[in-house]
Amino acid sequence: MFEELPVPVLVAPMAGGPTTPELVAAVAGAGGSGFLAAGYLTADALAKLIARTRELMDRPFGVNLFVPGPESGVDLSPYVRRIEEEARHYEVQPGDPRWEDDAYPAKVDLVVEQGIPFVSFTFGLPSASDVRRLHEAGSKVIVTVTTPEEAVQAAEVGADALCVQGSEAGGHRGLFADDPAHPAGGEVYGLLALVRLIGSAVDLPLIAAGGLVHGADVAAVLAAGADAAQLGTAFLRADEAGTQPAHRTALAEGGRVTAVTRAFSGRPARALVNRFLTEHSPYAPSAYPQVHHLTKPVRAAAHRAGDPEGVNLWGGQTYSIAPEGPASEIVARLAREARAAQERLTRRLG
Ligand SMILES: Cc1cc2nc3c(=O)[nH]c(=O)nc-3n(C[C@H](O)[C@H](O)[C@H](O)COP(=O)(O)O)c2cc1C
Known part of the structure; x- marks a missing residue:
């Protein structure tokens, strides 16, 4: 499915600002491709990003959608009280902890209308009828x-490829259902183990994601059977990324470990550890997107204040060795490093 890409590297959809049309176009211009992030956007805002991407380039690209889950019945009031204290600290009001569907049906209609070449879903399965509509529109799902x-279920609804997300990954885990009894929402698999297990369970092209930051990592997942590598954190400090200053600075400074937390959004996600994560993770309920809405004004105020201790510093486990600079240079370096890794293997194995 990605055989025609000169470099089998995809920039991950990173909702909340980091993945811009400029970033996708720069990665595509360097021989890779990528996904616009539709999460948290209205259909109109997404339409503008798609139009801008098409102004910048005429190469194929993808759009990523959050599949809405059921409304959690958990009592949110104890967590609301904790976040009220945070809100006082940052002198804002907490957000309304409402459940909503992220304008999912309207955004599915939009990507069907627009004939987006690659449409990816996270947090759950698209319906079989939406998969059919996308196929009729010429999209790969x-x-x-x-x-x-989850891989077997995705194959059953007619997915054309899977994005296999290892536990090293930055940002939200793509779990179909968040098990509140489990700190990470469900069973945790490292990427190589998962590529191997899924490769034995289903016969579909695989995109590997999670902790890939060097061309040798890209070569490793291709050697393990993946068709392409999807990198998020490796592009967070790219010139074209829309990553906010407090987030960029924390990534550049290093020195923090990462952990999986529901504290910011109510869904397990990997972030660099900061004060907010440490204080609230043990109490955070499984309630997405209610907790996302609840904490949003606090995170926005912390961003305005340039305070990394109050924002969701999404990042994968290898964030401290992720580069900065133009995305085209990052892609070119990944390609060089992958080829060097391949030559090393050839020398070693013949
Ligand atoms: C800041 C950030 C935002 C993300 N947002 C999304 C998203 O909107 N949709 C999605 O499918 N994955 C999202 N992810 C996860 C990526 O798709 C991918 O699984 C992850 O970046 C891979 O791990 P890495 O960050 O170590 O490369 C996000 C990751 C990060 C770091």
Whole structure:
């Protein structure tokens, strides 16, 4: 499916600002491709990003959608009280902890109308009828999976490829359902193990994601059977990324470990550890997107204040060795490093 790409590197959809049309176009211009992030956007805002991407280039690209889950019945009031204290600290009002569907149906209609070449889904499965509509529109359908069981379900609804997300990954885990009894929402698989297990369970092209930051990592997942590598954190400090200053600075400074937390959004996600994560993770309920809406004004105020201790510093486990600079240079370096890794293997194995 990605055979025609000169460099099998995809920039991950990173909702909330980091993945811009400029970033996708720069990666595509350097021989890769990527996904616009539709999460948190209205259909109109997404339409503008698609139009801008098409102004910048005429190469194929993707759009990523958050599949809405059921409304959690958990009592949010104890967590609301904690976030009220945070809000006082940053002198804002907490957000309304409402459930909503992220304008999902309207955004599915939009990507069908627009004939987007690659449409990926995370947090769940698209319906079989939406998969059919996308196929009729000429789109390839990709589903993010974090376990072999999810991979089998995605194959059953007619996915054309899977994005296999290892536990190293930055940002939200793509789990179909967040198990509140589990700190990470469900079984945790490292990327190589998951590519191997899923490759034995289903016969679909695989995109590997999670902790890939060097061309040798790209070569490793291709050697393990993946068709392409999807990198998020490796592009967070790219010139074209829309990453906010407090986030960029924390990534550049290093020195923090990462952890999976529901504290910011109510769904397990990997972030650099900061004060907010440390204080609230043990109490954070499984309630997405209610917790996302609740904490949003606090995170926005912390961003305005340039305070990294109050924002969701999404990042994968290898963030401290992620580069900065123009995205085209990052892609060119990944390609050089992948070829060097291949030559090393050839020398070693013949
Ligand atoms: C800041 C950030 C935002 C993300 N937003 C999304 C998103 O909107 N949709 C999605 O499918 N994955 C999202 N992800 C996860 C990526 O698709 C991918 O799985 C992850 O970046 C891979 O791990 P890495 O960050 O170590 O490269 C996000 C990751 C990061 C770091």
